[in-house]
Amino acid sequence: MFEAFPGDITNVHGIRVGQAENENARTGVTVVLGPSAGAVAGVSVRGAAPGTRETDVLKPGNLVDVAHAVVLAGGSAFGLAAADGVMRFLRQNGIGLDMGVARVPIVPAAVLFDLTEGDPNAYPDAAMGRTACMAAQKGVAQGRRGAGTGATVGKLVQAGIPQPSGVGSASLTLAEGVTVGALVAVNAMGDIYHPDTAECIACAHMPDGTQVRASGLLYGHAPAPQQIRIPAPGSNTTIGVVAVDCALDKAQANRLADVAHDGYARTIRPAHTQMDGDTIFALATGRVSEDINFVKLCAAAAEVMARAVSNAIFYSQT
Numbered sequence: 001m002f003e004a005f006p007g008d009i010t011n012v013h014g015i016r017v018g019q020a021e022n023e024n025a026r027t028g029v030t031v032v033l034g035p036s037a038g039a040v041a042g043v044s045v046r047g048a049a050p051g052t053r054e055t056d057v058l059k060p061g062n063l064v065d066v067a068h069a070v071v072l073a074g075g076s077a078f079g080l081a082a083a084d085g086v087m088r089f090l091r092q093n094g095i096g097l098d099m100g101v102a103r104v105p106i107v108p109a110a111v112l113f114d115l116t117e118g119d120p121n122a123y124p125d126a127a128m129g130r131t132a133c134m135a136a137q138k139g140v141a142q143g144r145r146g147a148g149t150g151a152t153v154g155k156l157v158q159a160g161i162p163q164p165s166g167v168g169s170a171s172l173t174l175a176e177g178v179t180v181g182a183l184v185a186v187n188a189m190g191d192i193y194h195p196d197t198a199e200c201i202a203c204a205h206m207p208d209g210t211q212v213r214a215s216g217l218l219y220g221h222a223p224a225p226q227q228i229r230i231p232a233p234g235s236n237t238t239i240g241v242v243a244v245d246c247a248l249d250k251a252q253a254n255r256l257a258d259v260a261h262d263g264y265a266r267t268i269r270p271a272h273t274q275m276d277g278d279t280i281f282a283l284a285t286g287r288v289s290e291d292i293n294f295v296k297l298c299a300a301a302a303e304v305m306a307r308a309v310s311n312a313i314f315y316s317q318t
Contacts, residue, residue, distance in 0.1 A: 002194055002201060004314045005307035007171030008140040009181035013245035014039065014285035017183065018136030019146030019167070020128045026118025027074035029082045030146030030167055031132040032183060032241045032283070036095050038066030039243070039283040042253030043108060046261050046271075047237060047278030051077045054108040058254065058281075064106055065250040068095050069133075070281045071109035072147040072185050072239045075123025083109040085129030110279040112187040112237040114150030140169040140183060143315030147185035147239065151312070153202050153268075155189045155236060156214040160204030165192070168312030170304045174296065178288050182260065182304040184240030186312040188278075190214055190270045195263075195306035202313045215269060237277040238264060240308065242301045246292045248284035257282035259298040263305025280305070 010017055014035040021028025043058045053071075057064050069086050073079035087105045090096055096103030115123070132146070144151070148166035155162045165188075171181035186192065191203035191214045203213045242260040257280045264271045264278060272278050282301075 002314065004311050005170040007181065008169035009171060009183040009241065009243055010138045010140060011171040012179045012181040012243040012285060013287040015243050016136040016138060017140045018132040019141060020131040020135060021146055021149040022122055023149065024118065025122035026150035027114050027123055028146045028149035029124045029128050029132045030072040030185060031086055031129065031136060032070045033136050034068055034283055035285055038068045038106065039285045040065055040248050040250055040253050041067035042250060042257045042282040044254065044257035044261055045279045047276035048274040050277030050279055051080065051111040052109065052279060053080050053083055054106060057106065058108060060251045060254055066106060067108050067283065068105045069107045070241050071107060071129060073109065073111045073124040074114040074147055074150050076111055076113045076115055078123040079111040080109055081126055082124040082129035083107045085126030086133055089130045089133040108281055110239040112147065112151065112185055112239055113235045114187065117150035117152065142166065142168055142311055148312060151185055151187035153186060153188045154191050154204035156217060157204040157212045160206060160212050162204055163202045164316045165202065166312050166316035168308040168315065170307035170311055172300060172304055174300060176292055178244060178246045178292055180244050180300040180304050182240060182242045182308040184238060184305060184308045184312060186238050186309055187236055188238050188268045189236040189273055189275050190268045192309060192313050193267050193269060194310055195266050236275050238268060239279050240305060241281045241283060242305055243283040244297060245285045245287040247286040247289045252294060253282045253284050256298060256301050260301040260305045262302035263309060266306045267309040
């Protein structure tokens with residue numbers, strides 16, 4: 001058995017995480033809360049079937065450059081409603097952009113498809129989003145919690161049984177004192193590989209327990225090509241957040257989110273498919289204002305995201 005990687009995203013200054021789930025319906029919400037003034041934010045969508053909210057506002061050149069929270073949820077597109085509860089919670093606590101007549105919280109969101117795992121008529125809503133906010137704290141419960149409650153991986157094999165997955169998180173602190181953290185809900189069509197050993201740690205298995213890896217199907221080793229399942233678009237999706245406690249501008253935050261996808265590519269095979277809506281948000285909370293080597297920061301973001309994906313599998317198995 002491989003070991004878990006240390007740390008979690010709440011080791012980043014100004015970041016808290018709250019989660020809520022419906023275990024019977026196998027779905028849930030994970031909310032990443034930033035500082036009350038917001039965190040400079042970016043986003044990168046690499047999958048071809050995303051379900052998202054407020055991603056355009058995070059693009060460079062658009063007016064707003066901060067987010068006050070990020071919502072990750074199950075429930076497919078229905079789960080985007082969870083962000084409504086997060087917005088109301090933040091506004092009631094005086095958090096949001098001051099528009100004179102009201103404060104408007106900026107709450108980007110992304111969802112994954114878990115409707116086949118539990119009750120397809122029960123999905124995250126505004127009440128669950130609010131509940132997750134009220135549970136926000138330092139520390140992250142990993143495994144089959146929050147947005148990862150109904151997550152599975154290894155769904156390319158037609159007769160195979162997918163393996164349970166969940167939420168994972170990890171962090172590291174650079175020599176300059178900047179902490180880089182990641183949180184991810186892993187619901188990939190592909191299999192999961194350990195970022196250090198390249199060992200396959202999660203894939204489909206047959207009813208008799210035999211593991212069947214996607215690579216054998218994709219590259220023609222065995223079994224026959226007709227055994228490949230082509231899931232419906234949007235029926236998978238890995239969604240995550242990478243956070244740093246140094247100062248970044250909006251363009252840098254978007255680049256950080258871009259590069260963090262390398263963590264997906266190292267651990268998920270295949271990643272970024274037509275059936276996945278793979279999305280990563282980036283948050284910079286600004287505790288450290290000195291110039292930081294941005295190449296080093298991006299490398300760390302990819303590393304902690306890969307570790308977080310691995311932890312999602314580790315904690316879903318324990």
